[in-house]
Amino acid sequence: MTSLEKVRQRAENDAKTYGYYLNPxxxxxxxxxxGLRKNEERYGYASCPCRLATGxxxxxxxxxxxxxxxxxxxxxxxxxxxxxxxxNDVYEGKTPITPIPERRPPEKQVRAYTPTAVxxxxxxxxxxxxxxxxxxxxxxxxxxxxxxxxxxxxxxxxPICKAEREMFAEIQIDxxxxx
Amino acid sequence: xxxxxxxxxxxxxxxxxxxISTCAWCRMTKKYLKDKDVAYEYVDVDLASGEDRQKIRDxxxxxxxxxxYPTIIIDDKTLxxxxxxxxxxxxxxx
Numbered sequence: 369m370t371s372l373e374k375v376r377q378r379a380e381n382d383a384k385t386y387g388y389y390l391n392p393x394x395x396x397x398x399x400x401x402x403g404l405r406k407n408e409e410r411y412g413y414a415s416c417p418c419r420l421a422t423g424x425x426x427x428x429x430x431x432x433x434x435x436x437x438x439x440x441x442x443x444x445x446x447x448x449x450x451x452x453x454x455x456n457d458v459y460e461g462k463t464p465i466t467p468i469p470e471r472r473p474p475e476k477q478v479r480a481y482t483p484t485a486v487x488x489x490x491x492x493x494x495x496x497x498x499x500x501x502x503x504x505x506x507x508x509x510x511x512x513x514x515x516x517x518x519x520x521x522x523x524x525x526x527p528i529c530k531a532e533r534e535m536f537a538e539i540q541i542d543x544x545x546x547x
Numbered sequence: 548x549x550x551x552x553x554x555x556x557x558x559x560x561x562x563x564x565x566x567i568s569t570c571a572w573c574r575m576t577k578k579y580l581k582d583k584d585v586a587y588e589y590v591d592v593d594l595a596s597g598e599d600r601q602k603i604r605d606x607x608x609x610x611x612x613x614x615x616y617p618t619i620i621i622d623d624k625t626l627x628x629x630x631x632x633x634x635x636x637x638x639x640x641x
């Protein structure tokens with residue numbers, strides 16, 4: 369079982385890497401970390417504690433913490449959707465922490481509302497092996513730095529060179545055989 | 548769909564809260580209502596069945612809201628998305 373301390377350490381390290389801070393309210397932070405730990409236990413991966421997960425890794429990939437929406441949300445609002453990760457000026461109290469709108473596209477949110485969504489009591493890690501509806505994954509590359517990713521959509525911000533999503537292009541693989 | 552009831556002295560309004568059990572904002576909302584002694588009912592959507600999830604989503608979207616949590620519905624008419632204290636206070640007259 370993943371310990372709360374491990375979850376905290378992971379979040380702290382990630383915040384440091386990206387130059388963010390964790391929420392300064394100890395009780396609020398504790399709730400979020402506990403939520404992440406709980407989700408890791410029930411789904412097999414640390415799905416966003418503030419969003420509805422399906423329990424199917426393929427469908428929840430974009431909301432595994434740190435989610436796909438964290439970086440653009442921090443740039444625009446100063447915090448991620450949960451307010452787990454926050455910007456420097458927010459940490460210093462210059463910008464207040466308020467709820468922010470959901471950036472995740474509705475067509476992805478809707479996946480958690482089908483009768484087949486696995487709400488609870490999933491055996492630990494079993495969700496990872498579960499077969500179910502899949503999403504069309506494609507290869508994308510960052511035209512600025514060459515980073516390659518195999519996912520449904522390209523990231524909002526390149527994790528390597530910080531280029532915007534528009535810098536990504538799909539890789540079309542042409543497979544031919546020699547006669 | 549089953550809702551969980553939380554007792555409170557202030558029963559002036561019908562307060563329904565859609566929440567996620569792991570969400571810190573939702574927990575804050577529950578605590579706020581409790582601290583203000585407001586009686587309310589809630590559903591943790593992540594613990595609900597797939598069918599109930601659909602009903603909840605329909606309920607929220609039919610009222611013009613977005614399925615984002617916490618969502619608070621006061622007296623079957625005022626929908627508040629997110630823990631917005633000022634809006635909650637206004638709707639509850641507290």
